Amino acid sequence: MAMRVGPGKHLQGRKLLHGTVSPEEFDYFHELILAQEAARHGQRGFADGFLAGMIIGLPTILNFGSRTCKELVVEDVLDGKKFLSLAVSEAAAGSDVAGLRCKAVLSDDKKHWIVTGTKKWITNGHYSDFFAVCSR
Numbered sequence: 001m002a003m004r005v006g007p008g009k010h011l012q013g014r015k016l017l018h019g020t021v022s023p024e025e026f027d028y029f030h031e032l033i034l035a036q037e038a039a040r041h042g043q044r045g046f047a048d049g050f051l052a053g054m055i056i057g058l059p060t061i062l063n064f065g066s067r068t069c070k071e072l073v074v075e076d077v078l079d080g081k082k083f084l085s086l087a088v089s090e091a092a093a094g095s096d097v098a099g100l101r102c103k104a105v106l107s108d109d110k111k112h113w114i115v116t117g118t119k120k121w122i123t124n125g126h127y128s129d130f131f132a133v134c135s136r
Helices: 028-040 044-050 052-064 067-078
Strands: 103-106 113-116
Touching: 052 067
Parallel strands: none
Antiparallel strands: 103 113
16 A cells, blocks of 8 residues: 555555565655556555545655654555545535635634635545644
C-alpha cells in the first residue's frame, strides 16, 4: 500500500515487494508496474476505490502536514491499519478546488479549526478514520 503513494521518504525502512526493490530504488516506473498489474488481474476497482482516499489524501499530509499530524496518521495509513480521505468536493464546485466555498478558520484560542460549508462526494469518507485536514 505504501508504494501506491509513489516514491518518497515515506518508503524508508520498509521492505518492498519482499525485498525485490529497495525504497531508494523505487521510482514512478515501479509504481506504474504496480498499477498495471492490479488492472491486469481485475483489481483496478480495489486500487482505485478502496485505496483512493490514501492515494490522494496522504501526499497532502506527507508534504504539508505538521509533525504531530504525520505522527498521528502516516504509519497507520501506510500499514493499512486506518483509512484516510481527502475532503475536497463540494455540491457547488465538484472537485474544482479553485471554486470551493468551504472555509476553515482557526479559533480565537488557536486550539480548533472552525469549518463552514458543505462537503459532498468524499471518496471513502464513510469508513475513514482520518480526513486530510491536518494543518501546519
